[in-house]
Amino acid sequence: MRDDPEDDLATHPLTGRFLLRRGRARMSAEERRVLEDAASEVKTYPGRHQLVRRGQPIHHSMFLVDGFVSRYMDDREGYRQIVSVHVPGDFVDLHGFPTGRLDHDIATLGPVRVAIFEHDQLTRITEEHPRLGRFLWFATLIDAAMHREWIFRLGRLGAEGRLAHFFCELNARMEAVGLAHDGRFTLALTQPELAEACGLTGVHVNRTLRTLREDGLMNFRSGEVTILDQKRLAAVAEFEPDYLYCDWAAWKGL
Amino acid sequence: MRDDPEDDLATHPLTGRFLLRRGRARMSAEERRVLEDAASEVKTYPGRHQLVRRGQPIHHSMFLVDGFVSRYMDDREGYRQIVSVHVPGDFVDLHGFPTGRLDHDIATLGPVRVAIFEHDQLTRITEEHPRLGRFLWFATLIDAAMHREWIFRLGRLGAEGRLAHFFCELNARMEAVGLAHDGRFTLALTQPELAEACGLTGVHVNRTLRTLREDGLMNFRSGEVTILDQKRLAAVAEFEPDYLYCDWAAWKGL
DNA sequence: CGGAGGTTTGAGAGGCGTCAACCTCCGTGG
């Protein structure tokens, strides 16, 4: 009954990971097909490449097929706050469809592959396939739920908790789309970038990663994450994954 | 050409402030009517009253007609992080429509009046009035944009900047719905609650409010906000209001 | 009049930032 990433990817090479383990199974075959066919093109970009600038009007949205993307905002002194990290299967800027522009910047982390969805096509989907439209809406709301959890992380947790929470979330999301196994996955982030996501400095991230390692909780080295003690790490993070809406039994079916 | 709060409220006593100054003018008369008529009932609640609990399945969403509402999450030691404050004209938990449950708690701040929208009715709107449905989607995305700005606030600003940013945002939002004039408005919050919103302690909020007052930037006393120097306050806050999508000229009309 | 909750101020502690040095790694070019 669970979605199988391999199977979905074979039949839907672009959108095979869309909402995987998060209600994907409740989309009809036709809806899956309509979404897959709505992509107009596939683009590739190198790492550290800016995709969208704050304020820029946009007429298409990007679905992340492969790689990692970050959304961020710069402060006056040039310091950066990452507000979101995207993994394969995420719509990166679907929220730009109803809003028509973005209130933040978007850049790739490593090299990526994205599928382009023209907003005309998305409008057509909401008119001809309203249920699929509600799935798209739902996808943007998972983003909002993660935003809230990041607010909690920054407002109430110390450095150790913030990093632990960040890795717990990424592990759960990577696992949902079949890219993490047994607490191991690749995450193309540097320590300074981790700091930008967690409201810390690079130096302090380094120290805190060391204590997490010395406590036997997890390891992060050159983009490779290894969670050693998932239970204790989640305790440090005060991590409760319900906000990711994975495998929700009580789904009402939209 | 601008919306007039008084006029909208006369003809639409419940939803008169919905998306006011944020694209409301682009809704058709029929769409306004359909939305107003979709409310099933109006409820009143006292202050400090919990409206929804985390995880609870919901079958209706609440539109805030009068008063203030907060959304928050509790950590393990009982400390609280407020992730959102709502003012009249906001849908409080419209995101619970596509998701079917909430990942956080909701409570009133002062006494409130809310209009109830059954999810059946919202489903009908997305099917029969897809354009209105996209306006509803848009409303949830403004929430997400504010979440991102809160992440920035907590991750990159010190205590003074955080409070300044919070008040700048609330001032802009209250002004948009006609409830703030010349930087003056009512905000039924205590200092400990401000602390819960800004990731600080009540004690430190008190000290920081004093410096803001002594610097001639603003005043906050028993729920009354007076912004004395909007420009300098915005500078301290690094506040750029574009994320609120007020009066956006380039609106593409959904 | 008494109590609860909010506001205000003080003293001391600690977490995290800043600055600085040195390291490894890796791609580039002489």
Add this chain to the structure above:
DNA sequence: CCACGGAGGTTGACGCCTCTCAAACCTCCG
């Protein structure tokens, strides 16, 4: 082949911002 430079990782010393603990006061309301 090796010198060089840049980006990231690591560690230490020091300082400040914010938290913690504590107490006094104030206001509202039962």
